[in-house]
Amino acid sequence: MTAITDVGPIPATRTTAGTPRRDRRPRGTVLLGVLAWLVGLLFLVPVAWMVLTSFHSEADAATNPPSLTAPLTLQGYKEFFGASSGASPWPALANSLSASVGSTVLVLVLAIPAAYALSIRPVRKWTDVMFFFLSTKMLPAVAGLLPIYLFAQFAGLLDNLWWLGLLYTVMNLPIAVWMMRSFLAEVPSEMLEAASMDGAGLVRSLREIIMPVVAPGIAATALICFIFSWNELLFARVLTATVAQTAPVYLTGFVTSQGLFLAKVCAASLVVSLPVLIAGFAAQDKLVQGLSMGAVK
Structure with a gap:
């Protein structure tokens, strides 16, 4: 006769059949991902501010801090394309x-x-x-x-x-x-x-x-x-x-002795x-x- 030995309980598997095992991401990888997003947003903020300012009037663009709820206008782009001066870019x-x-x-x-x-x-x-x-x-x-x-x-x-x-x-x-x-x-x-x-x-x-x-x-x-x-x-x-x-060179012409027209400069820069x-x-x-x-x- 063959002796039957007690091998103890069989350990349960962590995953069931047909269910893929989920790998936990290291905490350092998650932190690096968050840091990368923060750095990306940090570089994006000035660009977003320039785009928003280009759609403001000169009076709203000159406020400090800038107003996010100011009415939008295309006056800056009209000035860039010579609506009043006649100069074409x-x-x-x-x-x-x-x-x-x-x-x-x-x-x-x-x-x-x-x-x-x-x-x-x-x-x-x-x-x-x-x-x-x-x-x-x-x-x-x-x-x-x-x-x-x-x-x-x-x-x-x-x-x-x-x-x-x-x-x-x-x-x-x-x-x-x-x-x-x-x-x-x-x-x-x-x-x-x-x-x-x-x-x-x-x-x-x-x-x-x-x-x-x-x-x-x-x-x-x-x-x-x-x-x-x-x-x-x-x-x-x-x-x-x-x-x-x-x-x-044409863009530098918007910085004049009369002052810095911020909305028009932002529109021209964009x-x-x-x-x-x-x-x-x-x-x-x-x-x-x-x-x-x-x-x-």
């Missing part, structure tokens, strides 16, 4: 759009081949080349303002939109090369070797293999260059007057910021994916 907005988009396209045309030569087909002493690109950003922009102004004055390029777009290209090119180099370095070499065995040349490999793989990185680089060009004020303020005036916000929302998935490329090995 459309030429300045068009100049900013032309200079930003044109310089961004030119930056990508120059940065992608340069990054290809520094990552996939590295040139000799490529680290020195990368340091040279980085060193161009070590000089403060204001330090090069006077020689650039004197050169533009001598060459007759003051108040010239093409010259401004070329400056934006030069300023954003080092950043684009560094970003694109990190993205292209993640392209598997086996893909290029297979394309080379199939007879694909450099141009075809770039167009049909490399570009689709690094498309999120290209979108992230283009968006950052566009934002930097659109928001640039120093060179545009000094080198332009009326013909090539950009949106940030309108000028809309292209960047629209571009950011349209490419936010590509931006996050591009900026995170290579972050997880």
Whole structure:
């Protein structure tokens, strides 16, 4: 006969059949989530206050503290679009759009081949080349303002939109090369070797293999260059007057000796910021994916 031993009561399982077990989140994760929301709201409050103030009258916008229940009006936007002064912001907005988009396209045309030569087909002493690109950003922009102004004055390029777009290209090119180099370095070499065995040349490999793989990185680089060009004020303020005036320069015209018209300034700031916000929302998935490329090995 087989002896039967007492093994004691069988412990009950914590979950029943068919019922998934609920994992408790660590308390630290919850606190970090709450902290992240608080920081996000902290950055959102000034933007929300600007949007609300733009729909107030000048008298209500000048109250301290600001009134949240003041009646809403579109007078600030009407003033921005020249309802009383007759000054139109459309030429300045068009100049900013032309200079930003044109310089961004030119930056990508120059940065992608340069990054290809520094990552996939590295040139000799490529680290020195990368340091040279980085060193161009070590000089403060204001330090090069006077020689650039004197050169533009001598060459007759003051108040010239093409010259401004070329400056934006030069300023954003080092950043684009560094970003694109990190993205292209993640392209598997086996893909290029297979394309080379199939007879694909450099141009075809770039167009049909490399570009689709690094498309999120290209979108992230283009968006950052566009934002930097659109928001640039120093060179545009000094080198332009009326013909090539950009949106940030036009925006500074609302701060006059007569006083600060807060509602009109907030309305103008919101309108000028809309292209960047629209571009950011349209490419936010590509931006996050591009900026995170290579972050997880």
